[in-house]
Amino acid sequence: MHRERPLLTPRNRGIALFAGLLLAVAAPTTVSAHEGHEGHGTETAETTAAAADPTFAQIPLAKGPDEVGEPLSLAVLPDLSVLHTSRDGTLRMTDHAGTTTVAGKLSVYNHDEEGLQGVGIDPDFKNNRAIYLYYAPKLDTPEGDAPSTGSADDFKKFDGVNRLSRFVLKEDGTLDLSSEKKVIDVPASRGTCCHVGGDIDFDADGNLYLSTGDDTNPFASDGYTPIDDRNGRNPAFDARRSAGNTNDLRGKILRIKVAADGSYTVPDGNLFTPGTDKTRPEIYAMGFRNPYRMSVDKKTGTVYVGDYGPDAGSANPGRGPGGQVEFNRIAKAGNFGWPYCTGKNDAYVDYDFGTGKSGSKFDCNAPRNDSAYNTGLTDLPAAQPAWIPYDGGSVPEFGTGSESPMAGPVYRYNADSDSSVKFPEEYDGDFFAGEYGRRWIKRIEQGDDGTVQKINDFPWTGTQVMDMAFGPDGALYVLDYGTGGEFGANENAALYRIEYAKDGLTPIAEASADHTDGAAPLKVSFTGKATDGDSQGLTYAWDFGDGTTGEGLTPSHTYEKNGTYRATFTAKDAEGHTGSANVRVVVGNTKPKVEISTPANGSLYEFGDPVPYKVKVTDPEDSAIDCSKVTVRFSLGHDSHAHELSRTQGCEGTLTPPADGEHDQNANIFGVVSAEYTDQGGGGQDPLTGMNKVTLQTHNRQAEHYTTQSGVKLYDKSGAHGGRTVGDTQNGDWISFEPYRLTGATKLKARVSSGGAGGTLELHTGSPTGPLHGSVEVKPTGGWETFTDVETPLKDLPDGTTKIYLVFKGGAGALFDLDDFTFAAGGGTGAIKGVNDKCLDVAGGVDTDGTQIQIYGCNNTAAQQWTVNTDGTIRALGKCLDVQNRGTADGTKIQLYHCNGTPAQEWKAQSDGTVVNPNSGKCLDAEGSTWGDGTRVHLWTCHAKANQQWLLPK
Template sequence: MIKLSFWKPITALSLLLVSAYIANGQTAAKPDENRFTKVVLQQKLEEPMQFQILDGGKVLYAERKGKLKLYDPATGKMVVVAEFNVSREYVSKSGEHSEGEDGLQGVILDPDYAKNHWIYIYYSPKEESVNRLSRFTWAGGKLNMATEKKVLDVVVQREECCHVGGGMLFDKDKNLYLTTGDNTFSRSSDGFTPIDERAGEGPRDAQKSSGNTNDLRGKILRIHPEPDGSYTIPEGNLFPKGTPKTRPEIYTMGNRNPWRLTIDSKNGWLFWGEVGPDGSNSSDLRGPRSYDEFNIAKKAGNYGWPYFNGKEAYRYYNFATKESGAWWDPLKPTNNSPNNTGLNVLPPATDPFIWYPYAVSEQFPEMGSGGRSAVGGPIFHAADFKNAKYLFPAYYEGKWLITDWVRGWILAVTFDDEGKFISMERFLPNLTLRGPIDMKFGPDGSLYIMEYGNGYFKDLPEAELIKIEFNGGNRKPEVQATANKVAGPLPLKVQLSSAGTSDSDGDPLTYNWKITKNGKLVQTKTAANPEILLSTAGVYKATLTVTDPSGARNSKSVEISAGNAVPVVNFNFTKGNTSFFFPGNTINYAVSVTDKEDGSLANKKILPSQVSVSINYLSEGYDMTVVAQNQNKQDVGAQFAGAKALIRKSDCNACHTVDTRSLGPSFTEVALKYKGSKTAEETLTKKVINGGSGVWGDAMMPAHTGMSTAEVSSIIKYVLSLSEKKAAAKNLPVTGSYTTHEQLGQTNKGSFIFRAAYKDRGSKLAPAQTGESIVVLRNPTLLVANADAFDGIDFNGNKSVATPKEKGSFIQLKNIDLTGIKKLELAGTDKKASGAFEVRLDAADGKVIGHSAASVDGQKTSADLVSSAGKHDVFIVFAEAAGKVTAINIKDR
């Protein structure tokens, strides 16, 4: 760190040092998130693995199934450059075929590509048990396969999956780095180290590969390719050439599945992500819980696998006798496996730079929790770019941008000149990637990212190539376009609105609306919020284009259907509160439907069977109204919306799909296996929370201790439901009653959704419209953080405890139905609980309908309420600065 002596004259050298200090990112201001733009370059890729960027923004990338493709930004299209006949299967001793990770793994350009047109491909030949690094000559167009020169073969076993590696990188000395996986099936090891030394179990012993100094698997290799297609060994690899029982190509050993590499251009250090094992819990008899790692190699070294993970050692374990032995010594690890062909005494183990488990990491909490698969990413230095249009700002100077294939974040990691961790933070917190598998900066300064999608061994619709552009100058306007009506009968008068449109630079904006029908211009408007009149039936598109004085523009559209009125649907309660549910209470309801063209329920021109009616319970953590509204308008099976949202939020989709087997069984397979079992829900809920293996083979399912029993139970209910044939959902009657039984384990967390919907018949010119009515009943216990407004209230860090600061402080609940509510109770954390308070209607000084004295028994204080009807804003007004409130209990008795 540079220290300035402020009592000395500021010299030119001092100013230069200050500039350098700022350029290193140490004092540069963090840029606004809206200066970064996500640009989608290509969608619906097919198992993309690794890419390289050519001049002009072209992207050459490899797909695991064997295709090498080229994306051209000038045309917006991709073409197939070559197709390799690759091995993607493993064949067990019993002859069983299963999908593996092998295939076309990667591509990289030679440092002198502009002159020699050489590219290097890492792939798995169909007929040989090797993963091959080959050089080809390619100058555009189709790849001539006859130009192949085989550079290096990594001998592998193809009896069991997994771990291929495949990351490639050239350094400034034109040395080529290649990552290789341990080629070991580790999921039969209970989540611990796979060192099965029994005869015939070599595929399950990583000591044959990662821990073997005489094997190229489980390594990062460093070679210097030569013009004739051979290679030489650079100085500084782990074992000098000629060392008995070693391979000189090895730069690092003790790797499990190292992925994407980067080199810090400032110091030459090598960085990468390392995918770890699947165990969730530690054991005194076996060793640590599992970790993924992000690593730094300042020089050649041993990174520990399979004897160490994270910063912890495993114990030797005899798979034949089930007995544990000594802990491995990080200073002098030994490999005495019968599958080892290398040295017995290995180099000392090197600690990881960052390591993180399934649970929230104590050291690195910013990484979150859940499934994990460390990828890697680039280090930003402005000096690496010349005249880059989208050069990242100085704030990111020297930071390592890393990503995780499962968790989908990008983190910016700061470290010091000695390579010691300083901090990390989310880069673009509102950006969530879907299976990021490769990430690097392009010549234009943009951050390019390839997304594989969330799943295994299949084409996924979310797989895409994107880039993140930084704009340090004039920014495009942010546009919002809405209409007060998106459907209605003729003539249809519509008020268009640009409300929410903004410009981050504060520039004045001009507005232009174009209204089109079937692609033909109907009318234009130049006001920000114009009114339009549609007199003929059809579907119209109103497109708003907003332009700033520099010519930067952005657009957004809203679709309007004219010629068919939207049905009016109401879910009416004839008995019961419309804001809260009270366990065991019965609600009487009646649905009404009226449609201008179709008629109504009342006149029997609309039949009850045509109206969708559902009542369902949804779990915590989601906007229940939004979830319900996003259901297919005629789908009354919304009961599993919460479960599906939980699945999307967790790591379930990384290993399971609904109806096809992935890394784990499909949800439908699980449902059929346990169909009819009365204990299945409880058993599977415990298994998901605790983790386990053995039922569906050796695949290890991690523990999910961060999820509540109720959350997991809701997922299991959904999974088990898949054993039933999907008949049409049973409709509830349009008039009836419903008893709100509280769901297991969901105290103060869930909501009941009452929903009715009707889709009308539409016409030839105007599409059908759906009307719906939704009533959300919340749990009558409200966490204080979920109240609607506050005044004069102090909160703790996570807003779980509220403390009134003075007399007159209040907590507000908006638009609350008071029908049948008898009492309001506050729960607290100390003997003063909440202190004395009043309950007032519609204003902090409004009508008093209840009051309470201060608590004397410690935890709760309550106010009896005067009988009131209808919906009101409720104000809880405190008489003193006292107490700590955690929850508000609404009571009907």
């Protein structure tokens, strides 16, 4: 489960694709335990069924990288156009018909979560056309990673701000950058992750509300409260300096009244009266970790907040409660507890990060801030319990999975509106909650005092909910982050309008093209699709954007001149309802192609290890690629999002991410290396950005985090790592995972239990019946809660990236449960013995790059101590066994060289005793025919004779 601000990695982009579906309200279902499997644990239900009434239509307005970028926040204008932000500083506007334009772009500092965040519409917009943006302005701040330790001056070099500014949106829909009026700056510790907040809303009195994150690094607190204030430690590891500080604007909900010139006053009723020592009067509510999405009910003034919590998998008496997240309902100013308390005032423990000793629990009724970095009051207001806290399946209506609360709006029915798409009156006063990780929207009925009366499913067929708002038409507008993008745009990112279809359904149109950029003349083949739930006989029309038109569902068109065009597909039903979709076509410029050759997709990895990388960029219009403009990131992925941990520039180098110290080791975590390059433009057109990513897999993985499965069920178990197992396995069932590249892996270890017959666990690649690489017998363990470890050696593993299948084999009935599995290198560390019982040796014991590798009498020195790693490297003296200059010819020197992740340092042990370099397909070979001390080792065509036989350490 993941509670960090959801982010995630660029991927090569296709065209903007529009899709929509007729939706129906969903209701939860239950699943019974498998017959004959009593005592197995609690089975997890993961499916929902749909009921038919009422009917809503989810209308796509914008989709894909060109239309929404990396979508973060939205606001609906009076004319039903939608402003939406992208982290890179781009503000877009999508009109009611689904045409998207760039309103403007701010120059932003863009590291981890920083960039352009929130957007808000001034209550008097019709007269003043004022909007508000919350963003990270570029300052004289280093772009790299801030240090974890150092002097106060070292840390101050990375201090910056996130800024709320007022702008004018001109009548033509463009942002007047010269109109900026700075309203308020919020401190930021730059170069380190995480928690920005950044949502903006207004109450009926015109007061502006701004949510801010605690700006605290969570990756060194084991998933509990980050309160490390040791001398010399980066203050960014202590949330008491921000969220728990009455004199700091971070980790708060701010409430102010902004004037036309950007100045502001503080309304009555905030948490601290103006003039109170060591406080900021702008604070309305405090004690938040990352109140990423917030809304204000105009009728009551109540503020609704979704606050992200940390990731501890379970409670720890010495640290505090397990991870949980919150929906909060704020009817008056208050303190909501972080970093002292969470949930229903579950208290954390005052833990000393220097000594590793635990003190007493914090007093939620009277929390005290004694941090060395605190500049505010010591005695804080009492912590308020959360309105709806949840973790795991603690709220049954919320289901299970990644925990990522996105507070949406409260619906208010407008009887005077003649809108045909406004939500029904019976929804008046209901709160619409979103969930990024679990991918749902819930309609929550509540009493006047906020008592939750009922939690209802609501139709949603998008993916990861990022932001929501009701428009003046009474329809719900939803920004969808999409999938497959960590800190970047992706093809599933979208903006939707959900309408109540009481007067008939609008055709849902979808448009695509075989390609959307290139040199003139550019021939494009289009495809249109349309559905309409209550009409037949749709008609179709195309406007190609260059003055020409077309018909049908699959027209082709050639663009003769350079330009940026919008091809529009329109579907019309017999009742006169129309739906349209757009495709953006750029003629004259071609999107760069970005390839990541190192590391390989699916490679095994341990967090904290350096990550060598190599990127190749090609672009038809750019005469030369400027590698200084290639941005490469390492992000920690968790479930369906990620956090940037390290960033650098260049086509080749090494990323140095920190070790992850927040996430439960049993969480669904992985590494992501992404690269992007923006070209110089071409044919007079705007620059285009190419992106790509690869995934790195941790050696150990929980079985329940499979990609796909056949026949199995999940069971909650107290004795399982991560609390769950894959169970009810029967002969032929399987689970699969992707991507994986198993270079260097020699063993598969598995943690299993069986109160049944037992069976065999097999590893296949490509398909459940693909090549078999290992199998191990699983005997009955005496009960479903009794676990044991089994392992099998692996053979004939594929060289490339693949999909792995764990297949369960045995007799009739339930076989065994699988808790987790690990890919390990069976070689370990020690001598590598070769021909004539000589050992692989670094000549002279010298660790200089280029030192010759030889065979020599075994002497147990450091020059003969080799470690066989799961990343395919073989290491001694802190460096790697390397093929000189990545050569492939017979006789190429084998040397010691600093580890760089290139194919020249990749080795694979074969079942015939040889050790192969997959890049060349050739073998590690002791040259000549006498093989005495000092015999050189080189690369040679494989023949499996004595001088190519190597015994790796066990």
